[in-house]
Amino acid sequence: MSTPLEQWVDSVARLTRPAKIMWCSGSEEEAARIQEQMIREGHTVPLNDKTYPNCHLHRSDPSDVARTEKVTFICTRDRENAGPTNNWMAPADAKNTLTPLFDGSMKGRTMYVIPYIMGPSASPQSRIGVELTDSAYVVANMRIMSRMGNVALARLGNSDDFVPGLHSLGDLSPDRRFIAHFPEEKLIWSIGSGYGGNALLGKKCFALRIASWMAHEQGWMAEHMLILGLEAPSGKVTYMAAAFPSACGKTNLAMMVSALENEGYRVWTIGDDISWMQIGPDGYLHAINPEAGFFGVAPGTNEKTNPNVMAALRKNTIFTNTALTTRNEPWWEGMDHNPPADMLDWQGRPWSSSSGPAAQANSRYTVPAVQTPSISPRWEDPGGVPISAFILGGRRARLAPLVYEATSWQHGVYIAATMASETTAATTGAVGVTRRDPMAMLPFCGYNMADYFGHWLEMGRNIPHPPKIFHVNWFRKGDDGKFLWPGYGENVRVLKWMLERIEGHAAATETPIGIVPTPDALTLDGLSVTRKTMEELLSVDPAAWTKEHADVGTFFQGFGERLPAELRDEHRRLGERLRRVPTGSK
Ligand code: GTP
Numbered sequence: 001m002s003t004p005l006e007q008w009v010d011s012v013a014r015l016t017r018p019a020k021i022m023w024c025s026g027s028e029e030e031a032a033r034i035q036e037q038m039i040r041e042g043h044t045v046p047l048n049d050k051t052y053p054n055c056h057l058h059r060s061d062p063s064d065v066a067r068t069e070k071v072t073f074i075c076t077r078d079r080e081n082a083g084p085t086n087n088w089m090a091p092a093d094a095k096n097t098l099t100p101l102f103d104g105s106m107k108g109r110t111m112y113v114i115p116y117i118m119g120p121s122a123s124p125q126s127r128i129g130v131e132l133t134d135s136a137y138v139v140a141n142m143r144i145m146s147r148m149g150n151v152a153l154a155r156l157g158n159s160d161d162f163v164p165g166l167h168s169l170g171d172l173s174p175d176r177r178f179i180a181h182f183p184e185e186k187l188i189w190s191i192g193s194g195y196g197g198n199a200l201l202g203k204k205c206f207a208l209r210i211a212s213w214m215a216h217e218q219g220w221m222a223e224h225m226l227i228l229g230l231e232a233p234s235g236k237v238t239y240m241a242a243a244f245p246s247a248c249g250k251t252n253l254a255m256m257v258s259a260l261e262n263e264g265y266r267v268w269t270i271g272d273d274i275s276w277m278q279i280g281p282d283g284y285l286h287a288i289n290p291e292a293g294f295f296g297v298a299p300g301t302n303e304k305t306n307p308n309v310m311a312a313l314r315k316n317t318i319f320t321n322t323a324l325t326t327r328n329e330p331w332w333e334g335m336d337h338n339p340p341a342d343m344l345d346w347q348g349r350p351w352s353s354s355s356g357p358a359a360q361a362n363s364r365y366t367v368p369a370v371q372t373p374s375i376s377p378r379w380e381d382p383g384g385v386p387i388s389a390f391i392l393g394g395r396r397a398r399l400a401p402l403v404y405e406a407t408s409w410q411h412g413v414y415i416a417a418t419m420a421s422e423t424t425a426a427t428t429g430a431v432g433v434t435r436r437d438p439m440a441m442l443p444f445c446g447y448n449m450a451d452y453f454g455h456w457l458e459m460g461r462n463i464p465h466p467p468k469i470f471h472v473n474w475f476r477k478g479d480d481g482k483f484l485w486p487g488y489g490e491n492v493r494v495l496k497w498m499l500e501r502i503e504g505h506a507a508a509t510e511t512p513i514g515i516v517p518t519p520d521a522l523t524l525d526g527l528s529v530t531r532k533t534m535e536e537l538l539s540v541d542p543a544a545w546t547k548e549h550a551d552v553g554t555f556f557q558g559f560g561e562r563l564p565a566e567l568r569d570e571h572r573r574l575g576e577r578l579r580r581v582p583t584g585s586k
């Protein structure tokens, strides 16, 4: 008798017709063979084995360098269950469209079977997935990003309780690229891309789109959030989870080297992208990081902005679409001031300063989480860590103050549901366009977003000690177009204010949009930010917010009757508060 997993593998092999099937064990010897295979295929080179031991540079197809939201589908029987913010196809139509593309797509190639656990191996909150792929690069990445191989098979046994994900490179043509999710069956089909969130199916496809559906059904939360611990001088660690859209600073905040380390404040990393949370026996929301590695943005990463990750990625790391120096080392914009001479750019072509960026704007590193010096001793705690704060944020050149706090859970859900951010290179399409990105989940929510808002409201009613909700904006710019706030390690000053709010003793003033620190409430010792800049960073402009309020109204209309009444109420109340502010005041 074959197991449910074996039956599925057989049926996929009959469709895709690989020359060979390889079950991944997760062993070191297997990892070495996969690396050799990648090098033979010609898109991967080993890096300097003295300065970057066991590291590789992979160049993806130039048309395949970011997630492609346009061809990402939620395939529910009823279109309404996918909602107005997702692309939808009927499950049968999706299968009819994709089956011919998978037909024979692995001919002459190896099909890898990757059983994996999302979450610490010993955690009851963890879940199992299995990815079938014809990409050695995907295997090498999944090995870093998840607990992969025999450890997952042992946990699965003969059970059918796993999320199947079928992936094939196909012909890599953007016209024949589809990332299809079948949440009712908990199934994923992805073809035509070898890149990041399109191809590493444990990450956005399972841990967010399918998991958000499961979480809604089962009463937990799957969120696009980093998880960090803020240690205070007393030694007490307070855990926080933060939702920022793609390429808006999650990895950097999670691994920050605190500017207040001398005062005893430091940051511990639990996760940098995804958080699975359920209510613990102590009445707090408990978070686990479902991933085992970091798939981080390279450009802008350096010894000053993120020394922890710079230390981490000196071994066992895969670089994707960075430049290559003559010393066989990776390079990207913002790594240091002076680009080394005679580099190859991300496509392997000789680079000169007139030929544009050397590294692709969404170039990335894949690094095991344990290699990060700031990794929390509790990062694999089977029970997760108790969360005291949710932090929401995005890129807003104008409008949003450095930090503000919601007056209640319901008000916090309104702030989360109306978040907006300027788009980045993490997804294909225009960069720098402001769009609504509720909970930083716009591209990742596996069901109707109005129902998802309802789920947040419901969770708030059920959590005895819900996290306090804050909103931050590290990206506000002055009239000169420069960032007003120094960001990175200095962001700990804002976290410290949050901690004091949680403990109930930080100075703050109420504004129409929420609770803002007084300019003196933030610890600014050793920082060259003037009082005037600080006031600008914390200012709330009623006229600009009145425009924002109208824009949110239009956004909400898209959800029709399904939008929870609580959010309509919060929206009306914000309008009233804004109207009460005397015009011309700040
Ligand atoms: P995904 O992996 O796509 O989900 O991205 P992320 O949210 O983890 O973003 P990440 O931390 O990788 O940062 C993305 C970009 O924003 C990088 O180029 C960073 O250098 C930059 N960045 C991060 N934090 C700050 C900050 O506090 N201030 C400024 N100005 N830039 C920042």
Ligand code: SPV
Binding pocket: 066, 067, 195, 196, 197, 198, 203, 204, 245, 246, 247, 273, 295, 426, 427
């Ligand atoms: C993001 O875009 O939010 C990422 C990178 O974390 S990817 O894995 O491509 O989704």
Ligand code: MN
Binding pocket: 224, 245, 246, 247, 273
């Ligand atoms: Mn992300």
